[in-house]
Amino acid sequence: MEKSEKYLTFKIENELYAIPITKVREIIRYTTITPVHDALSFLKGVINLRGKIIPIIDMRLKFNLKESTYNDRTVFIIVDIVNRESGYIYSVGIAVDSVNDVVDISESNLERTPEIGLKLRSGYLTGIAQVNNNMIMILNIDKILTKEDVIDVNEIIKEKESIEK
Amino acid sequence: MIIDVLKLIKELNIKESYDEKKEIIDSINLLIPQINSILKKYFVDELKHKEKKEYPEDFFDNITTDKKMLQDFIIESLEHLERAQVDIVDLEYDPTNKDKIDSIFRAFHSIKGSASFLGLKNIEEVSHELENLFSMVRDSKLRATKEIIDKILEGIEFLKNIINVITINDFNIDKIKNDFKSINIYSYISEIRGITGHKKIGEILKEEKRIDDEDIQEILLEQIETKKKFGEIAVEKEKVTEEDIKTAVAKQQEELKKFVSNYVKVSYDKLNELIDNVGELVINQSMIKQKLSNMIKDVELERILNSFEQIITSMKNIVISMGMIPIGEIFNKLKVVIRNTAREVNKIVNIQMEGEETELDKNVIEKIYDPLVHIVRNAIDHGIEMPDEREKVGKPRAGLLYIGASHRGNNIEIVIRDDGAGINREKIINKAISMGLIENSDNLSDKEVFNFLFLPGFSTKEGVTNISGRGVGLDVVKKNIESIKGKVEIESYKGKGTKFIIKIPLTLAIIEGFITKVGTNTYIFPFDIIEEIITFSDKDVTKMGDGDYMVFHRGKHIPIVLAGKVLKEMNYKTDIKDAIVLVIEYDNIPYGIAVDSVLGKQETVIKSLGILFASNPVFSGGTIFGDGTIGFVIDVEGFINSVKRKEGLNI
Known part of the structure; x- marks a missing residue:
């Protein structure tokens, strides 16, 4: 039998994204966010998840999309991230427009990310796949949330600013 | 006939080995059974005598008078011991490091060998016990726990002291013998045996009231003759059953185990997770208390909530303490470092330590050791002046190195202070200017100036010494401390000394x-x-x-x-x-x-x-x-x- 893995798919700005289900700790409904002002732009704030402080990342802001107000369909996907430096696992919530489905994607259906033609930098994706006539972009969640990447993004912002000037 | 026997007994006193003694016993045995019993009594007395831990008359008789050989031995042994000391300190952080274990084992082994050759029986016996103890560590029968490492460090100090007796007495054998006699090695040896678990089968059986003293004496005597195991003889003589021996052996093993693992080993990750969860529990508990007591006013409920709070508080305290180790543990090792460093650079350093009982997270203890060693070595190498220099400026010849730990609010504060020359502010400023870091020193506070020292590649040292300046600078110290979310500061007063202050936040703060x-x-x-x-x-x-x-x-x-x-x-x-x-x-x-x-x-x-x-x-x-x-x-x-x-x- 062909090797396949289960993925959770979700929508951001009407596009389908997926992450491996093994990375997902839980999915929760929108809950009050305590905003953090002096922080990374895509870091929306923090929530209290049963006594734990979990940072929430807004994927729209991360992908430089239009910011939308959260409504009752907004969900937070709590994912486990392994910090490569310390080896600790920590949880991060990602805010997405809506959660869609859980799908099987076999290895052979997973294509390498094309370098161009996508809104995201290809580094953020592990690949793309076609499921039920929909294109799904598979996010490399560790890559998106590592510290190096955080610094990377800041540099991009700086670059942008300097170009704008 | 009795005179004959007495002669034999007299001879017995002179003869040395058990074999020879046995020969005589055998002949006497043939003569009169009564005398046999007298001899038995004598033997038992001698055995008891041995138990009393006193040196036999002839214990030091064979010490060599060859001064050159003794000198060589002293140099070699001290070298071995120094190395073993360093290795064993390392071992505490890496208890299964095979190379270190082997190297320590070899050190004791070769000291034992040379000591035996030179007739230094006390040194031989102590190193023999240490070797025994260490062979158990090597064969993974015993884990190099803190207790064991402390005991071995103690043993190393002990051996050094014994060895120093030789030099102190200027190789005068009579004086050495005299001094040796006043040093009791048996109390240390019995401590070591306590660890190696050598509780005798006989002792256990006696505790169990299976046999009495007389039986033990009888069996011991038989043991001398037959060289059989104590248990075997006891069974042969029908003093005890085979079953009893098995239980006693099991007990002996149990005793050993007690020493080896009185602890449950828990992975650090699990412990961290637990600490985290308990932290959340504390928060949830306060949430419940606040919500419920706002909703319901009930005395009974309040009582329950209060006891709930108490339980959680005590649980929190236990959990926090679980991962904690007193900092005294690394202080002790720093003492060794300080002593060795001071000797290397020919300086005299008095050590003053405070707050050894201050507990720190195990993880933090491991990370803080290297920076502390670095700072301490720096303080001795560059801070404290040579004795003559100190005298010239009216300071006592011996420098003072103070190391203290204490709780300060949410932090643990570790202070390392020396009474040396202090840091030369001008030198740092010049260096900073030459490196293009600043243009002038206007408006720079001392702290800002000293902070330059933490920059990579910033070293004002002219020469590189053995001690510091091995490519690891204060920048690494700072980095290590920051990796445990700590902070480090320098205060320094010219001519008065330098103070390093390290602040480390508590885990579950x-x-x-x-x-x-x-x-x-x-x-x-x-x-x-x-x-x-x-x-x-x-x-x-x-x-x-x-x-x-x-x-x-x-x-x-x-x-x-x-x-x-x-x-x-x-x-x-x-x-x-x-x-x-x-x-x-x-x-x-x-x-x-x-x-x-x-x-x-x-x-x-x-x-x-x-x-x-x-x-x-x-x-x-x-x-x-x-x-x-x-x-x-x-x-x-x-x-x-x-x-x-x-x-x-x-x-």
């Missing part, structure tokens, strides 16, 4: 928090940094051009920082007359921090905000209040630095 509101969020300031809380009227305040304020308060000008501005809050009070100002002192400079309102003082559990906040030095963490809302805990140093950065100051 619970602080007295001062809860304030700024804009839409709640922020917590550590209570112990706040000097006073003031409000202002117009007349005291000068408004500065950039929207900041300066106040004149108690004879001092205090800059006021609007917290909302630093925290990029929205809708915070910008008019200082409406705000409340927390006066803090940082780096001996008072600052006022204006917040919207003060909500009160509360025990605050600091929770990590995760790696996404790592680049944000203003917060030391977050907290969850009883009502479920989140507050941010301010890191004062980060806060002030952030202000300075915004003002374009180079920090």
Whole structure:
């Protein structure tokens, strides 16, 4: 039998994204966010998840999309991230427009990310796949949330600013 | 006939080996059974005598008089011991390091060999016991626990002392013998045997009341003749059953095990997870208490909630203490480092230590050791002057190195202070200028100047010595300390000495928090940094051009920082007359921090905000209040630095 893995798919700005289900700790409904002002732009704030402080990342802001107000369909996907430096696992919530489905994607259906033609930098994706006539972009969640990447993004912002000037 | 026997007995006293003695016994045995019993008594007495731990008459008779050989032995053994000492200190952090274990084992083994050759029986026996003990570690029968390592370090010191007796007495064999006799090695040996678990089968059987003293004597005697095992003889003589022996052997093993593993080994990750969970439990408990007691007023419920709180508090304390080790453990090892370093550079250093009982997270203890070693070696190498120099400036010849640990609020503070020459400020400034870091030293505080020392590649040392200057500078010290979220500062006074202050936050940090509101969020300031809380009227305040304020308060000008501005809050009070100002002192400079309102003082559990906040030095963490809302805990140093950065100051 062909090797396949289960993925959770979700929508951001009407596009389908997926992450491996093994990375997902839980999915929760929108809950009050305590905003953090002096922080990374895509870091929306923090929530209290049963006594734990979990940072929430807004994927729209991360992908430089239009910011939308959260409504009752907004969900937070709590994912486990392994910090490569310390080896600790920590949880991060990602805010997405809506959660869609859980799908099987076999290895052979997973294509390498094309370098161009996508809104995201290809580094953020592990690949793309076609499921039920929909294109799904598979996010490399560790890559998106590592510290190096955080610094990377800041540099991009700086670059942008300097170009704008 | 009796005279014959007495002759034999006399001969017996002179003869040495058991074999020879046995020969005589055999012949006597043939003569008269009564005499046999007298001899038995004699033997038992001798055995008892041995148990009494006194040196036999002839114990030191064979010490060589060859001075050259003794000299060589001393040099070689001390070298072995020094190396073993270093290795064993390493072993504590890496208890299964095969190379180190082997090397220590070899050290004791070769000392034992040489000592035996030279007739130094006391040294031979002590090193023999250490070798035995270590062979158990090598064969993984025993884990190199702290107790064992301490015992071995003690043994090494002991051996060094014995060896030094030879030099002290200038190789005069008679004097040496005399001194040797006054050094009791057996109490140490019996301590070691206590670890190696050599509780005799006979002793166990006696405890079990299976046999009595007389039986033991009888069996011991038989053992001398037959060289059989104690248990075998006991069974043969039908003193005990085979079953009894089995139980006794099992007991003996049990005793050994007790020493080996009186602990449950828990992985550090699991422990961390537990600490984390308990922290959350504390928060949830306070949430429940607050919610329920607001909803229901009931005496019974209150009682239950209170006992619930107590249980959780005690649980929290236990869990926190589980991962903690007293810092004295590394202090002891630092003593070795200090002693060795001082000897290397021919300086005299007195050590003063304080707060050894201060407990730190195991993880932190491991990380803090290297930086401490570095600082200590630096202090001896560069701080403390040579004895003659010290005398010239009116200091005692011996330098003083103080190492202390204490709780300071939410931190553990470790201070390393020497009474040496202090750091040469000018030298650092010159170096900084030559490196292009600064243009001149105007307006630089001592702290700012000394901070240059923590920069990579910043070394004012002219020559590289054995001790420091091996490519590892203070920048590495700083990095190591920062990896455990600690901070390091230098204070130094010319001619008076240098002080390193290391501050390390506690793991499950619970602080007295001062809860304030700024804009839409709640922020917590550590209570112990706040000097006073003031409000202002117009007349005291000068408004500065950039929207900041300066106040004149108690004879001092205090800059006021609007917290909302630093925290990029929205809708915070910008008019200082409406705000409340927390006066803090940082780096001996008072600052006022204006917040919207003060909500009160509360025990605050600091929770990590995760790696996404790592680049944000203003917060030391977050907290969850009883009502479920989140507050941010301010890191004062980060806060002030952030202000300075915004003002374009180079920090």
